[in-house]
Amino acid sequence: MRSKKIELVLDKYLLFTPGPVNVAxxxxxxxxxxxxxxxxxxxxxxxxxxxxxxxxxxxxxxxxxxxxxxxxxxxxxxxxxxxxxxxxxxxxxxxxxxxxxxxxxxxxxxxxxxxxxxxxxxxxxxxxxxxxxxxxxxxxxxxxxxxxxxxxxxxxxxxxxxxxxxxxxxxxxxxxxxxxxxxxxxxxxxxxxxxxxxxxxxxxxxxxxxxxxxxxxxxxxxxxxxxxxxxxxxxxxxxxxxxxxxxxxxxxxxxxxxxxxxxxxxxxxGVATRFARIRARADQLRLGMRKLNLEFVLDEANMCAILTTVKVPPSISVRDLRDKLREKSIIIYEGKGCFAGKVFQVGNIGELSDHDTQFFVSTLRDVLLELQAKAADVVAPIQPKISKPILSALGTHKRIAII
Structure with a gap:
């Protein structure tokens, strides 16, 4: 029963990786x-x-x-x-x-x-x-x-x-x-x-x-x-x-x-047509990620058409990002070596449609917002508003405690 469940999940993975890829x-x-x-x-x-x-x-x-x-x-x-x-x-x-x-x-x-x-x-x-x-x-x-x-x-x-x-x-x-x-x-x-x-x-x-x-x-x-x-x-x-x-x-x-x-x-x-299609998909992904205020490791002039290496926003863990996207059936790469923990990588080859690309960008936006909100709560948890008399009493109590 367990193996059948895993197969059902795998059937809908979108591999936004530089390989292996979703095949035709x-x-x-x-x-x-x-x-x-x-x-x-x-x-x-x-x-x-x-x-x-x-x-x-x-x-x-x-x-x-x-x-x-x-x-x-x-x-x-x-x-x-x-x-x-x-x-x-x-x-x-x-x-x-x-x-x-x-x-x-x-x-x-x-x-x-x-x-x-x-x-x-x-x-x-x-x-x-x-x-x-x-x-x-x-x-x-x-x-x-x-x-x-x-x-x-x-x-x-x-x-x-x-x-x-x-x-x-x-x-x-x-x-x-x-x-x-x-x-x-x-x-x-x-x-x-x-x-x-x-x-x-x-x-x-x-x-x-x-x-x-x-x-x-x-x-x-x-x-x-x-x-x-x-x-x-x-x-x-x-x-x-x-x-x-x-x-x-x-x-x-x-x-x-x-x-x-x-x-x-x-x-x-057609070879030229295929190359142009892959490049157009990369451009579509990069435009979508730039609109999310994400930054790339390389100038686009130096990038290959198949992959984009993206800086991870502050306060977000690459592993958390990868796990959250995986829950949505999207697979990405984590950075390695000197890039470990600092970047994630998005491929755009294999059998991915324009709809898949749009789904990726919208899902990435939602996941980033979720993780950033979670990080904000951890760093600066929301506190209920406290009236001035209570603050005064708390201050007095604190001074007594120190004495």
Missing amino acids: ASLRNAICKEDICHREPDFDSLLASIEQKLLTLFEIRKRNRYRAVVITGSGTAANEAILSSVVGTGAILILSNGEFGERLYKTSLIHNARTHLLQQPWGIPFDTDQIAAYLATHKIDVVAMVHHETCSGMLNPLAAIGTLAKTHGAIFVVDGVSSVGAEVVDMERCNIAFCSSSSSKAIGSYPGLSFVIGRKKQFKKLKLHAPKTTYLNLATFYRFLKDHSQTPNTPAVPLFFALDQALANILSE
């Missing part, structure tokens, strides 16, 4: 398709369909120069596949201004002895002059960066960093886990050798799959490096894709069906 009904149907064997032509065709759709999503112009491998694992799996496979014995520079840049650095340290780090505080833009100076004075083979730092909502510049990497003879790899599907990632113009992403964020599918899209010539070079992992060896994924239209290990086949459908939905809508 067509994906719920796709994930329940017929069982197939991953070593049969059916799966070969499914994998090929996903790859071609990914190349279209990235708007690759010279498609014959790029391939995309799909990995059963979260976005972190795709990032570790890149970091453990592309560096070899060379040197890699990690650029970090948030939690996921730090994760790239920690992952690279496991696999690459010559790992360098240039770091900014969370939510602070990169200093391109500093990066240029570092590349001019250090022999760096690979530059790695997170496109969208979910911890702050910062959207980092691809073209500028890609140009610097190319100028100094380094390849450029990008963590696009939370931006792909909502922001333009022009691999050709930005000199990106490899880009990772995930199924469950802006692409709008279920968690559990990730992918790496990259240049063929860079994929081919991977066989020159000694393997550092078994499951996440990118050279092996590429070889199985090229030679067999397969994955090297047993894939989560139902998730492949769902990802293929999610990509089909995007392409049916």
Whole structure:
């Protein structure tokens, strides 16, 4: 009986998060398709369909120069596949201004002895002059960066960093886990050798799959490096894709069906149209929250289209805010790291309607008013008005008590 009640509650959650997200009904149907064997032509065709759709999503112009491998694992799996496979014995520079840049650095340290780090505080833009100076004075083979730092909502510049990497003879790899599907990632113009992403964020599918899209010539070079992992060896994924239209290990086949459908939905809508719709929803949410006198951590010019990081008003606990919204079937993120207890985060991807957005803003207003009123009562409880004679008597009594 208890489990049935929980399911009823979960059915109406609105996930205002950067992932996982509410998925389209067509994906719920796709994930329940017929069982197939991953070593049969059916799966070969499914994998090929996903790859071609990914190349279209990235708007690759010279498609014959790029391939995309799909990995059963979260976005972190795709990032570790890149970091453990592309560096070899060379040197890699990690650029970090948030939690996921730090994760790239920690992952690279496991696999690459010559790992360098240039770091900014969370939510602070990169200093391109500093990066240029570092590349001019250090022999760096690979530059790695997170496109969208979910911890702050910062959207980092691809073209500028890609140009610097190319100028100094380094390849450029990008963590696009939370931006792909909502922001333009022009691999050709930005000199990106490899880009990772995930199924469950802006692409709008279920968690559990990730992918790496990259240049063929860079994929081919991977066989020159000694393997550092078994499951996440990118050279092996590429070889199985090229030679067999397969994955090297047993894939989560139902998730492949769902990802293929999610990509089909995007392409049916049109890539540019989808990006504009996600941006418009972000604008709608931000306008509604500004009208509630809420402040954002970043200037809007630096924000990704999928997420807004909001300062918590004084006297309000983030946990209380999150719990109250959850009671209304709305799920948000709390801040982490240096932002813990100071901010909350509102995503705007997945199957959310204009009505859902309006419901969120109105519910947020009501919850904030409720929590602020509660905090005011605690700080300065309302007292009944006391007449002057009684006050005089109380004062006398107090003086007697002190004596």
